[in-house]
Amino acid sequence: MTPAAETHTISLIVNGERVTRAVAARMHLVDFLREQLDLTGSHLGCEHGVCGACTVQVDGIAVRGCLMLAVQADGATVVTIEGLTDSGVLADVQEAFLQRNALQCGFCTPGMLTTIAELLTVDPDPSRDTIRDAISGNYCRCTGYHAIVDAVQNVVVARRTKEAAE
Amino acid sequence: MKAPVFAYAKPASLAEVFDCLDGGEGVRLLAGGQSLIPSLNMRLSAPTVLVDINHVSALRGISEAGGVVRIGAMTRHHELATSALIASLLPLIAKAVPHIAHQAIRNRGTIGGSLALADPSTELPACCLALDATIIAANRKGERRIAARDFFLGIYETALAPDDILIAVEFPLPGEDAICGFDELARRHGDYAIVGLAAQGVRKGQTWSSLKLTFFGAGDRPLLAEAAAQAVVFGKGIGAAQAALEDALSPSDDGECSAKTKMHLARVLLGRVVETMESGT
Numbered sequence: 001m002t003p004a005a006e007t008h009t010i011s012l013i014v015n016g017e018r019v020t021r022a023v024a025a026r027m028h029l030v031d032f033l034r035e036q037l038d039l040t041g042s043h044l045g046c047e048h049g050v051c052g053a054c055t056v057q058v059d060g061i062a063v064r065g066c067l068m069l070a071v072q073a074d075g076a077t078v079v080t081i082e083g084l085t086d087s088g089v090l091a092d093v094q095e096a097f098l099q100r101n102a103l104q105c106g107f108c109t110p111g112m113l114t115t116i117a118e119l120l121t122v123d124p125d126p127s128r129d130t131i132r133d134a135i136s137g138n139y140c141r142c143t144g145y146h147a148i149v150d151a152v153q154n155v156v157v158a159r160r161t162k163e164a165a166e
Numbered sequence: 167m168k169a170p171v172f173a174y175a176k177p178a179s180l181a182e183v184f185d186c187l188d189g190g191e192g193v194r195l196l197a198g199g200q201s202l203i204p205s206l207n208m209r210l211s212a213p214t215v216l217v218d219i220n221h222v223s224a225l226r227g228i229s230e231a232g233g234v235v236r237i238g239a240m241t242r243h244h245e246l247a248t249s250a251l252i253a254s255l256l257p258l259i260a261k262a263v264p265h266i267a268h269q270a271i272r273n274r275g276t277i278g279g280s281l282a283l284a285d286p287s288t289e290l291p292a293c294c295l296a297l298d299a300t301i302i303a304a305n306r307k308g309e310r311r312i313a314a315r316d317f318f319l320g321i322y323e324t325a326l327a328p329d330d331i332l333i334a335v336e337f338p339l340p341g342e343d344a345i346c347g348f349d350e351l352a353r354r355h356g357d358y359a360i361v362g363l364a365a366q367g368v369r370k371g372q373t374w375s376s377l378k379l380t381f382f383g384a385g386d387r388p389l390l391a392e393a394a395a396q397a398v399v400f401g402k403g404i405g406a407a408q409a410a411l412e413d414a415l416s417p418s419d420d421g422e423c424s425a426k427t428k429m430h431l432a433r434v435l436l437g438r439v440v441e442t443m444e445s446g447t
Contacts, residue, residue, distance in 0.1 A: 025174035137268025
């Protein structure tokens, strides 16, 4: 078989559902999610790992969807912004984004939220500097970042208050 | 852009990797992919076969035995950053890793990939030099041990042969009274360093007994600034050490800044890092 015709069958769990598809070796994960599974929440920006718009969770950690091949996700568990939204884990962050105008065009938002989801898992009480550091790999051309940092801080305070009340 | 067409292989053992490497020119190993896949997407690289070594378990893990810390090639930056062993035994690595790109990149990128790529402006090659690391390469005929100072030959150029795979790096334990320092200057956090410095030394009380200063982004490979380190060790003052950098480093002009600016920034970094080390913070 010539490389051009070479496809690989992959089987993985995407947002809780088992999917099996044939993919070309050269197809990266985000193209697979968008084009074969119609999960268009993951955005494709720079395609070389700089902008962060394609950030998705693979086996529980945030990765650049454009810097991983779809064929490498064989056997993995992938969660996109659609899955994070459905599970409700980010509901308060998404609400805070709305309240603080932490998005305008929305292109960076799915990657931004996926990055923040990971941050809040490893550090439930991040400082402003820690938040800035965490989102430093996600470009936003609309907000100037302050509103995003504000939104995350609001969530951190609200979660802490809620925990104390329980 | 989209990557060119290539074939894909997923070996599960080193023996299978060696089989793949027999494929001749055009075979490339895919480690974390955080530099290789961008170069594919930009069509700067066109391998015929991509050999994905992410499933070779022999290449993973961090262990300590006999005064040596061994880090498997496929150990990810994120694992280095969160390893208690690294934090206590090789604090220089722990200090350097947060400077590598961003979290999502560190979650995939590997130490072996970083060393084999040998980008002269990256952190871990410089740490290997400062820590006197030994890089272990293997091919079908056996293993070879290469001192870090003999490993980096130029921009993206190493002592690895085409049929070699980098399998691990070994670091001698820094020992008693060891101290380290690390810093880099970049326009934005996570960018490639304009210039950076990894320093490892031994200092008891107010007295230095040894020091290694390795600059990165200041030449075609990580560079040891030996005369500058001697100036610090013999207490000649930071000015003398900074002056000694002129002969040790060979930065070049690029889109970001001139060679002259980089030399200036290297002197600034040296002052900062040595001061931090001497003040014990």
